[in-house]
Each structure stands twice: as structure tokens, then as C-alpha cells.
Amino acid sequence: MNIVTGAGGFLGTELAQAIFETGGDVVCLDLAAEPSAPNWKDVQTAATTHSAQLSYYSLDVTNKSAVSATFATFLPTLRYPVRGLVACAGLSRNPAWRTSGRGIICCCG
């Protein structure tokens, strides 16, 4: 099981899909109340295709008390122990959404 921060963004959604392809579950964390990425349906499809567990929580990763509360919420729901955390939360001005293909190589399972 892996945690992806910034999971509503370009890198986060691509990495979540890559993790599903390797058989991992993913907890997605991002600021928005609900996932709004243009390719979020692809994330959901990848989870379903690989019989993986996908969950999404709204979280500002700079808010220490919110991080503790959110982890306390999702940890009991997991099928497997946490094996990795991919930090994609950040600020980006790149045009990756417009130019992306599937190019991320998964480095965690």
C-alpha cells in the first residue's frame, strides 16, 4: 500500500495508476474536497482493473494536525501495511496536463 500526496495533480495521478499496475493499493491525498483531475476516471479504472483499493482524502500536507487526523482515519481501513509514500504535492506551472503520455516508471510497489 502506498500513499500519494498531490494525488489530484499530474504526477500524482500518473503515479497512482503506475502503482495499481504493479499490484499496489493507493491512498490519494490532495487539497480539493473531491478529486477533480481530468484523468481521475483513469485512476479509478486502473484501480478496478487491478482489483486494487483506491481511496481519496482531502488534506493539506502542511497542516500537521490535519495530517495526524487523516492518517488516523485511513490507516484502519487499509488491507495491507503502508510500504511507501510518494510526495507529489507541490506547486507546478508546467504544461504537463496538455502534453502527457504514460511515461512514469513505477519505483514502488
Ligand SMILES: NC(=O)c1ccc[n+]([C@@H]2O[C@H](COP(=O)([O-])OP(=O)(O)OC[C@H]3O[C@@H](n4cnc5c(N)ncnc54)[C@H](O)[C@@H]3O)[C@@H](O)[C@H]2O)c1
Ligand atoms: N510534472 C513534472 O514533469 C515535474 C517535474 C519535476 C518536478 N515537478 C514537481 O513535482 C510537483 C508535482 O508536479 P505536478 O506536475 O504533478 O503538479 P500539479 O500542479 O499537477 O499537481 C500538484 C498537486 O499538489 C497539490 N498540492 C499543492 N499543495 C498541497 C498541499 N499543501 N497539500 C496537499 N496537496 C497539495 C495540488 O492541489 C495539486 O493537485 C511540483 O512541485 C512540480 O514542480 C514536476
